[in-house]
Structures are given as C-alpha cells and as structure tokens.
Amino acid sequence: MDYAMHDLGDLRLQGGATIRGCQMAYKTFGVLNPAKDNVIVYPTWYSAQHYENEWLVGPGMALDPDKYFIIIPNMLGNGLSSSPSTTPEPYNGPRFPHVTATDNVRAQHRLVTETFGIERVRLVVGWSMGALQTFHWGALYPDMVERIAPFCGSAKCSRHNFVFLEGVKAALQADAAFAGGWYRSKPETGLRAMARVYAGWGFSQAFYREELDLKALGYSSLEDFLVAFWEGFFLPKDANNLLAMLWTWQHGDISANELYGGDLRRALGAIKAKAFVMPGQTDLYFPPEDSEFEVAHMPNARLIPIPSIWGHFAGGPGTNPVDVAFIDARLKELLDS
Amino acid sequence: MDYAMHDLGDLRLQGGATIRGCQMAYKTFGVLNPAKDNVIVYPTWYSAQHYENEWLVGPGMALDPDKYFIIIPNMLGNGLSSSPSTTPEPYNGPRFPHVTATDNVRAQHRLVTETFGIERVRLVVGWSMGALQTFHWGALYPDMVERIAPFCGSAKCSRHNFVFLEGVKAALQADAAFAGGWYRSKPETGLRAMARVYAGWGFSQAFYREELDLKALGYSSLEDFLVAFWEGFFLPKDANNLLAMLWTWQHGDISANELYGGDLRRALGAIKAKAFVMPGQTDLYFPPEDSEFEVAHMPNARLIPIPSIWGHFAGGPGTNPVDVAFIDARLKELLDS
Numbered sequence: 001m002d003y004a005m006h007d008l009g010d011l012r013l014q015g016g017a018t019i020r021g022c023q024m025a026y027k028t029f030g031v032l033n034p035a036k037d038n039v040i041v042y043p044t045w046y047s048a049q050h051y052e053n054e055w056l057v058g059p060g061m062a063l064d065p066d067k068y069f070i071i072i073p074n075m076l077g078n079g080l081s082s083s084p085s086t087t088p089e090p091y092n093g094p095r096f097p098h099v100t101a102t103d104n105v106r107a108q109h110r111l112v113t114e115t116f117g118i119e120r121v122r123l124v125v126g127w128s129m130g131a132l133q134t135f136h137w138g139a140l141y142p143d144m145v146e147r148i149a150p151f152c153g154s155a156k157c158s159r160h161n162f163v164f165l166e167g168v169k170a171a172l173q174a175d176a177a178f179a180g181g182w183y184r185s186k187p188e189t190g191l192r193a194m195a196r197v198y199a200g201w202g203f204s205q206a207f208y209r210e211e212l213d214l215k216a217l218g219y220s221s222l223e224d225f226l227v228a229f230w231e232g233f234f235l236p237k238d239a240n241n242l243l244a245m246l247w248t249w250q251h252g253d254i255s256a257n258e259l260y261g262g263d264l265r266r267a268l269g270a271i272k273a274k275a276f277v278m279p280g281q282t283d284l285y286f287p288p289e290d291s292e293f294e295v296a297h298m299p300n301a302r303l304i305p306i307p308s309i310w311g312h313f314a315g316g317p318g319t320n321p322v323d324v325a326f327i328d329a330r331l332k333e334l335l336d337s
Numbered sequence: 338m339d340y341a342m343h344d345l346g347d348l349r350l351q352g353g354a355t356i357r358g359c360q361m362a363y364k365t366f367g368v369l370n371p372a373k374d375n376v377i378v379y380p381t382w383y384s385a386q387h388y389e390n391e392w393l394v395g396p397g398m399a400l401d402p403d404k405y406f407i408i409i410p411n412m413l414g415n416g417l418s419s420s421p422s423t424t425p426e427p428y429n430g431p432r433f434p435h436v437t438a439t440d441n442v443r444a445q446h447r448l449v450t451e452t453f454g455i456e457r458v459r460l461v462v463g464w465s466m467g468a469l470q471t472f473h474w475g476a477l478y479p480d481m482v483e484r485i486a487p488f489c490g491s492a493k494c495s496r497h498n499f500v501f502l503e504g505v506k507a508a509l510q511a512d513a514a515f516a517g518g519w520y521r522s523k524p525e526t527g528l529r530a531m532a533r534v535y536a537g538w539g540f541s542q543a544f545y546r547e548e549l550d551l552k553a554l555g556y557s558s559l560e561d562f563l564v565a566f567w568e569g570f571f572l573p574k575d576a577n578n579l580l581a582m583l584w585t586w587q588h589g590d591i592s593a594n595e596l597y598g599g600d601l602r603r604a605l606g607a608i609k610a611k612a613f614v615m616p617g618q619t620d621l622y623f624p625p626e627d628s629e630f631e632v633a634h635m636p637n638a639r640l641i642p643i644p645s646i647w648g649h650f651a652g653g654p655g656t657n658p659v660d661v662a663f664i665d666a667r668l669k670e671l672l673d674s
Contacts, residue, residue: 158542158545158546159545159546159548159559160537160540160541160542160544160545160546162559163533163536163537163545163559163563164537166533166536166537166563167504167508167530167533167534167535167536167537168534169533170508170529170530170533170534171504171507171508171511171530171534172511173526173530174508174509174511174512174526174527174529174530175511175512175513176512176513176514176526177513189510189511189513190511192507192511193504193507193508193510193511193530196500196503196504196506196507197504197505197507197508197534198504199500199503199504200497200500200501200503200504200538201537203497204497205495205497205621205622205624205626205627206626207497208495208496208497208500209495209496209497209626209627211496222496222499222500226500226503284542284621285542287542289542289543289546290542290546
C-alpha cells in the first residue's frame with residue numbers, strides 16, 4: 001500500500017446522511033518543513049485515484065517533492081476513500097449517500113489540520129473535478145489558502161456540463177445488468193457504452209481531425225482507440241463509484257453552502273488566493289467562457305487558457321507532454337510569486 | 338396520406354445488397370413549370386420525415402411554392418421510404434442492408450428524372466444529413482445541379498462526428514430490450530438514453546448557459562427539457578430505423594464511389610454548383626472548421642456561418658425564428674443569383 005488512511009469518524013454530510021467510520025485515503029510526497037509553510041494540496045479528478053495524479057509531481061517540476069510537502073487526498077467515492085464499493089451495509093452500493101464537493105473539501109481540511117497541524121496552504125491545484133475541489137478550497141478557506149490553480153474545471157457545474165453527464169449516466173444505466181446499482185457482476189455493456197459516450201467529449205474535434213489518437217497516442221485505428229483507451233479506461237471501475245462521483249460533479253458549486261447561500265458571484269468574490277485559472281482552449285465541457293466568468297468575479301485571478309487541441313485532456317493526466325510542460329511552467333510561476 | 342411513393346424496383350446498393358421493391362416516399366410543393374427549370378430538391382435530416390422539413394417552405398419564403406417546384410424525398414431508413422420497419426422478411430429489422438448517402442441520392446436522382454423528366458435542378462438544399470445529401474447531389478451530378486446550400490452538415494462524416502455517433506449508438510444498444518435489433522417491444526430505456534446523450538450535443542454550451550431551453554423554448558426546467566423535448570423526440574421512432582440512418586451518416590462521404598475513389602479533395606473540386614456552405618457557428622458536431630476545409634476545395638463556394646448560439650439547431654428544424662430568417666435570406670440571395 002503506497003498511501004495512508006485518515007479516519008474521519010462519523011462524517012455528517014450536507015445532504016443529511018452520515019458516513020460512519022468514514023475513511024479518506026491520501027498520499028504525500030516530500031517533507032513538511034518545520035514552519036509548515038511548504039504545503040500543496042492536490043485533489044483527484046473524476047474516477048481517479050492518487051496515483052493518477054502523480055504525472056504532475058516530480059523533482060525539477062513545479063510540484064517538487066524536494067521543496068514541497070504535497071498531499072493528494074482521494075475523493076470520496078473513488079474506491080480508496082469511503083465509496084459505494086468499500087462501505088459496509090446498510091450504506092453500501094447504490095445506497096451510498098450523496099457527497100458534495102463541499103463535503104469532500106471539508107473532510108480534506110480535517111485531514112490537513114488534524115493529521116498534520118497545517119494552518120497555511122501554499123497552493124491548491126487540480127484538474128477537472130480536482131479543479132472543482134480547488135475552487136472549493138479557495139472559497140471555503142479563504143484565509144488559509146494562498147494560491148489556487150484550477151485547470152480544466154469550474155467552480156460550479158454548468159448546465160451544459162450537467163447535461164453531458166446525464167448522457168454518460170443514462171448510457172451506463174441503460175444496461176439491465178446495472179439493476180439499479182444492485183448488480184452481481186460488472187455491468188460491462190453499460191460501462192462500455194459510457195466509455196463510448198465519453199469519447200466524443202474528452203478530446204476536441206480538432207484532436208480527432210488531426211488523428212492524434214493515431215499519430216500522437218499510437219493507437220492502430222479509431223476503433224482501437226475506442227476499445228483500448230476508452231473502454232479499457234472505464235471497465236475496471238465500479239459502476240456505483242462512478243455514479244457517486246458523477247453526482248458530486250453534477251452538484252458541484254462553491255456557493256452551495258451556508259457561507260454563500262447559492263450566490264456564486266459572492267463565493268467567487270470571497271476567494272482571496274492568488275489564482276491562475278487555466279481552461280483548456282478546446283475543452284468541450286469546461287469551455288473557456290465559463291472560466292472567463294469566474295475570473296471576472298474573483299479579486300485576484302488571472303485567466304490563462306491552455307493553448308491546445310487536446311480538449312479536456314489538455315489538462316491531464318499527463319497525456320500530452322506539451323500541455324504538461326505548459327501547466328508546469330505556469331505552476332512554477334505561481335508558486336514563485 | 339400527404340405524400341407520394343416512387344417505386345424504385347430492385348435497388349442495388351453500393352454495399353452489394355438489393356432492396357427489392359424499394360419505395361421512396363416524397364412530397365412536392367408548387368407546380369413544375371413547362372420549362373422544368375424551377376426545381377428545388379430538399380432531402381430530409383436524421384430521423385426526420387418530409388413534414389419535418391416544411392418549416393423552410395412557404396409563400397414569401399425562399400422556398401416559395403408559388404415560384405418553385407419543391408421535392409422533399411424521404412431518406413431511406415426514415416420509416417416512410419423503405420426502412421427496417423417497413424421492409425418484409427428477410428431484409429426486415431436489423432437485416433435491413435447498409436445504405437449510403439450515395440445510394441440515397443442516386444435513388445433520388447431516379448425519382449427526379451424518371452417521374453418528372455427533370456434535367457436541371459435550380460437548388461439542392463438541406464440541414465444536417467440533408468446537407469450531406471446536398472453535397473452528394475453536387476458531386477454526383479455536377480452538370481445538373483446549379484446551386485447547393487448545405488447547412489450544418491458536411492460532405493464527409495468527420496472522425497469526431499463518427500465518435501459522437503458511436504456514443505449515441507452505444508447508449509441505445511446498451512438496453513438489453515434492444516436484443517440486437519430483434520426487439521418485440523420498443524427498447525424504451527435505450528431510446529431515452531440515446532436522447533440524453535444527444536441532448537448535450539444538439540445545442541451549444543452557450544445555449545444552455547443562457548437557459549434558452551427555458552427562456553426561448555419555454556420548458557419548465559432542465560429536466561423537463563430532457564424528458565419532454567429530447568426523450569419525447571426519440572421515443573416514437575423505431576430503433577432499427579434510427580440505427581440504419583446512423584450508419585448512413587457515419588459512412589457519408591461524397592468521394593466514396595467509383596467517380597472519386599475516396600479522394601475527397603477531388604470530389605469537392607468537381608462540384609460545379611454555386612454553393613453557400615452554412616455551418617452553425619456553435620455546432621458541436623459539424624464545427625465551422627470542417628466547412629472551411631470544404632469551401633477551400635470547392636471552385637464556386639462561399640462560407641457563410643450562421644451567427645447563432647443554438648448549436649446544431651441553428652439549422653433547424655425551425656426551432657429558432659432568428660436563425661430561420663437568416664437562412665431564408667441567404668437562400669433568397671442564392672436563388673436570385
């Protein structure tokens with residue numbers, strides 16, 4: 001096991017349920033310095049576990065374990081932290097309660113403060129749903145977070161993004177083997193259908209036009225890309241876990257809590273952190289226009305589009321080295337400022 | 338019955354199969370003049386029947402029945418022309434053969450020449466898959482077609498568009514009730530899933546951001562839009578028909594025939610018609626960049642993006658009056674030139 005567990009005890013959720021004996025899995029890199037001022041928090045993305053975040057961590061990179069203490073907390077529902085697949089009866093499987101991004105980040109805050117006694121965070125950074133959690137850190141703990149770098153994500157799930165996810169969800173649930181979440185064996189047809197729906201959204205029109213699936217990623221045909229990359233990506237994952245995280249995504253909103261009462265502009269305005277907001281120029285479900293709105297309402301934010309035709313995958317998970325270099329350079333700039 | 342049938346006899350298809358006793362349903366508007374030089378051909382779009390094309394036809398509009406003889410041929414597979422749902426054994430249901438857009442347009446050419454003795458076509462016009470057929474008219478009958486106006490469509494299905502359709506198809510087929518096309522009753526779950534997948538693609542991010550589903554179309558909530566508009570659209574349709582037309586779409590290519598041998602640039606270059614190519618500015622599956630490529634390789638074409646945030650629905654079916662007025666004005670300009 002290359003990670004640790006933080007016992008959150010009985011975690012009361014925004015929605016009213018309690019996850020009893022809630023566990024948060026996390027991995028750290030580097031050493032917490034005596035001043036405890038070298039901390040980076042780096043939440044995970046949809047369906048990912050901490051090791052799928054590691055492409056942005058390494059000696060010489062912005063997230064350098066020789067300089068920083070980097071904490072990767074696993075999102076609830078991701079199969080390592082408490083999830084439909086790991087929770088005992090009666091909250092197992094499709095009965096796993098709805099968890100918000102606010103619930104996640106408040107739990108992460110407990111991990112950071114209770115386990116390590118950390119009071120300041122130098123940077124919170126994340127891709128996609130990791131960006132959603134990053135925005136939450138900025139809005140929920142404005143006096144604790146010095147910098148944020150959300151990339152290819154948003155502070156609130158847009159209506160279009162919500163609809164895209166409805167399609168993903170419907171494809172998975174159309175499989176009778178899914179059985180309302182009470183499947184005995186993997187709903188393979190639904191997972192494969194979900195993967196094919198996702199395929200058109202993940203990369204941009206230009207990515208496919210330029211045949212980067214073949215020329216850059218080395219797949220042998222478009223169908224090979226759909227099977228080997230996309231179906232291969234979703235098949236190993238638990239369907240209820242995927243749906244739990246999908247709910248978290250769809251209902252992500254930094255203002256959906258008692259601090260901001262649903263006022264997104266006010267929540268954005270409360271983020272004191274210096275922010276580099278980095279949308280992918282051709283991201284189909286987190287279009288740059290949504291990031292523009294966010295930056296316009298944040299007091300200390302800069303909009304830095306990632307100039308890439310890799311769509312949502314401009315932001316991760318290390319798929320395109322050119323984009324990784326771009327993001328890494330911006331993070332260095334932000335960390336040094 | 339508001340339409341007529343053309344008996345195509347035994348229609349031999351590019352793929353090798355024969356549809357015996359093949360029927361093409363069509364509707365006409367206006368009167369063919371003695372010189373037979375007032376003809377407009379207006380093919381149908383994905384899943385549509387001729388009456389769903391009529392929003393662009395009317396007195397005072399560009400497609401004015403008082404001036405023009407307008408023929409709307411129903412695409413094979415659409416439930417009126419020969420289709421999986423209408424064809425007797427053994428070519429019924431999922432055994433209905435693969436039909437290309439070239440097959441369709443050659444059959445339409447027979448309708449136009451055999452039934453009406455028409456030798457010149459003033460305009461071919463169509464939305465989406467109707468645009469695909471419009472491009473085919475230009476490339477297959479360059480000496481017969483004077484003008485073409487394909488909007489929100491392409492001369493060849495792009496790789497990204499193909500992937501988008503793979504998602505739509507997978508969602509429908511994930512329903513066990515689909516049973517490989519041998520369903521006894523409607524695969525309702527699959528049709529609803531397909532509709533939800535389509536919902537994110539049909540309209541743009543900006544359409545949803547501006548809440549035009551509520552403010553312009555009058556739905557009472559986003560979920561109401563997904564159920565009433567999207568699921569309501571697909572549920573009445575036959576699943577095998579939808580898949581037959583989807584195959585036609587995915588394999589659409591004006592150069593995939595003995596005339597051009599797969600050379601798209603040559604096929605585009607062979608289109609003599611004066612062409613107004615009109616992509617929707619925010620169309621997610623027929624992006625303007627693909628139209629730019631086409632226009633660059635056509636000798637007599639103009640690129641006219643439709644300035645709209647209605648995504649693919651900028652082009653039809655009469656959903657947004659502002660876009661209808663824009664398209665109609667351009668068609669008048671083209672017809673008068």
